[in-house]
Amino acid sequence: MSTRATTRPGGRSARVQQSVHQAVRELEAELGRDALTVPLIAARAGVTPSTVYRRWGDLRELLSDVAVERLRPDTPPADHGSLRADLEAWTVQFAEEMSSTAGRTYIRDALVGDPEQGNAARCSDYAAEQLKALGVRAAGRGEAVPDVETLLDVVVAPLMYRILFRPSDLSAAYTDHLVATALGRTAPLSPPKS
Amino acid sequence: MSTRATTRPGGRSARVQQSVHQAVRELEAELGRDALTVPLIAARAGVTPSTVYRRWGDLRELLSDVAVERLRPDTPPADHGSLRADLEAWTVQFAEEMSSTAGRTYIRDALVGDPEQGNAARCSDYAAEQLKALGVRAAGRGEAVPDVETLLDVVVAPLMYRILFRPSDLSAAYTDHLVATALGRTAPLSPPKS
DNA sequence: CCGCCAGACGCAACTTCTTCGCGTTAAGCT
DNA sequence: AGCTTAACGCGAAGAAGTTGCGTCTGGCGG
Known part of the structure; x- marks a missing residue:
C-alpha cells in the first residue's frame, strides 16, 4: 500500500x-x-x-490504491523488431487503455486519492519502466534510443494531457505524430487539428 | 457553472x-x-x-467549479517585445502558479469534480487562449509563430504531467528547455535529469 | 400591468456515513 | 513460550447526505 x-x-x-x-x-x-x-x-x-x-x-484513498494496481502493466512491451514499431505499438495500446472510460476513471482516482501523490508517481514510473524496457531492447539491437525523460515529455505527457483535459480527440494519426516526433521527426505529419 | x-x-x-x-x-x-x-x-x-x-x-462538484474560477487567468500575458521573451515569461509564471500547493489542489479539484470533464476542458482552454494571444501579438510583429496545438503538446502538457504525476522537479532550466524546444530548439539544452 | 407557471429554495424528518473509545486478537520478537 | 503492541471488532455518538412537501420568486404570456 x-x-x-x-x-x-x-x-x-x-x-x-x-x-x-x-x-x-x-x-x-x-x-x-x-x-x-x-x-x-x-x-x-x-x-x-x-x-x-x-x-x-477514506474511500478516495482506498480507490486510489486499487486504481494504481489496475494501471500497473501486467506484461513487458511486445517486441516488434524495431524501436519504431515497438514504440508505436506501445503508444497505441497505452492511449487506448488510458483514454477508455475505465482508464480515465482509474487515472483520476489514482491522482486524487493520495495527498502525497505517491500513487501518481507510481503511474508515471510504470510508463517509464515500459519505455526503459523498449529502450534497452533497442539499444541491444544497436539502435539509437531517445532518453526516457524525452519520451515522457514528447509521448506520454501530451497523451495524458489530452486524456485528462481535452476529452475530445485521440486519433491514431495523433499518436503516430507523437511517436514520429519522439524518433526525430522522420514523419513530418503536422498536428491533427489545425 | x-x-x-x-x-x-x-x-x-x-x-x-x-x-x-x-x-x-x-x-x-x-x-x-x-x-x-x-x-x-x-x-x-x-x-x-x-x-x-x-x-x-456534492462537495466535489462545488469545489471543482470554484477551482476553475481560480485557475482562470485574470490578465492577458505580459508583452516583453518578442515571442521568445513572452513565451518564457508566460511559461515560468504558469509553472509557478500551477506547481504551487494551492495550484495543484485546484487542478485536481477541477479535474475530478466534473463527470463530463467540462471543467478540465475549461482549464485547457484558458491556457490555449493565453497562448493564442501570445501568437497573435507575435504575428503582428512579423514573427513566425508555432501552432497553439503544438505549444500545448510541447510546453503545457509536459509541465502538467510533471505537476500531476511527478511532484519532484520543475526547475527553471526545464521550463527554458521546453520553450526552446517549442521555438525550434534554438537552445540545445538537453533535458535536466537524463 | 397582472396573473400563471415552473424552477429554486427552506424546512424537517429520515437514512447513511464517519468517528471514536474500549476491549480483544494476533503478528513479530526475544 | 511469553511479551509487546499494532491492528481489528464492536457499539455508540455525532455528522453528513437524502428526500418529500410546501413556499417563494423570477420569467413569461396574456
Whole structure:
C-alpha cells in the first residue's frame, strides 16, 4: 500500500487488505463505481467499516490504491523488431487503455486519492519502466534510443494531457505524430487539428 | 457553472451561487480545504445544505467549479517585445502558479469534480487562449509563430504531467528547455535529469 | 400591468456515513 | 513460550447526505 506505512505486512493485515481490494473490484464490476461506499465494501470483505477507515482514511484513498494496481502493466512491451514499431505499438495500446472510460476513471482516482501523490508517481514510473524496457531492447539491437525523460515529455505527457483535459480527440494519426516526433521527426505529419 | 444547466441565471439563483462560492473561498482561507463540508459552507452562505446538494450534487462538484474560477487567468500575458521573451515569461509564471500547493489542489479539484470533464476542458482552454494571444501579438510583429496545438503538446502538457504525476522537479532550466524546444530548439539544452 | 407557471429554495424528518473509545486478537520478537 | 503492541471488532455518538412537501420568486404570456 502507499498511503500508510504498513508495519505488519504479513498475516491478518495482509488478508484484510487483499479481501478489501477484491471487494472493491467485485462491487465496482457489479454495481458501478459510483455506488461504492465504505460500509458496502467492508461488508463484502467481511470487515467492519472502522477497519477500512483506519487503514485507508477514506474511500478516495482506498480507490486510489486499487486504481494504481489496475494501471500497473501486467506484461513487458511486445517486441516488434524495431524501436519504431515497438514504440508505436506501445503508444497505441497505452492511449487506448488510458483514454477508455475505465482508464480515465482509474487515472483520476489514482491522482486524487493520495495527498502525497505517491500513487501518481507510481503511474508515471510504470510508463517509464515500459519505455526503459523498449529502450534497452533497442539499444541491444544497436539502435539509437531517445532518453526516457524525452519520451515522457514528447509521448506520454501530451497523451495524458489530452486524456485528462481535452476529452475530445485521440486519433491514431495523433499518436503516430507523437511517436514520429519522439524518433526525430522522420514523419513530418503536422498536428491533427489545425 | 458547468455541471448543471443554469436555467435561471438571474435573481435569487445568481445570488445563491455567488454567496456559496464566496463562502467556499472564505472558509478555505480560514480553515483549510480539508475542513470544508457542505453543511459548513451552506451555513456561511446563509443557505440550507439541501440547496447546495441540489444545485451542485456534492462537495466535489462545488469545489471543482470554484477551482476553475481560480485557475482562470485574470490578465492577458505580459508583452516583453518578442515571442521568445513572452513565451518564457508566460511559461515560468504558469509553472509557478500551477506547481504551487494551492495550484495543484485546484487542478485536481477541477479535474475530478466534473463527470463530463467540462471543467478540465475549461482549464485547457484558458491556457490555449493565453497562448493564442501570445501568437497573435507575435504575428503582428512579423514573427513566425508555432501552432497553439503544438505549444500545448510541447510546453503545457509536459509541465502538467510533471505537476500531476511527478511532484519532484520543475526547475527553471526545464521550463527554458521546453520553450526552446517549442521555438525550434534554438537552445540545445538537453533535458535536466537524463 | 397582472396573473400563471415552473424552477429554486427552506424546512424537517429520515437514512447513511464517519468517528471514536474500549476491549480483544494476533503478528513479530526475544 | 511469553511479551509487546499494532491492528481489528464492536457499539455508540455525532455528522453528513437524502428526500418529500410546501413556499417563494423570477420569467413569461396574456
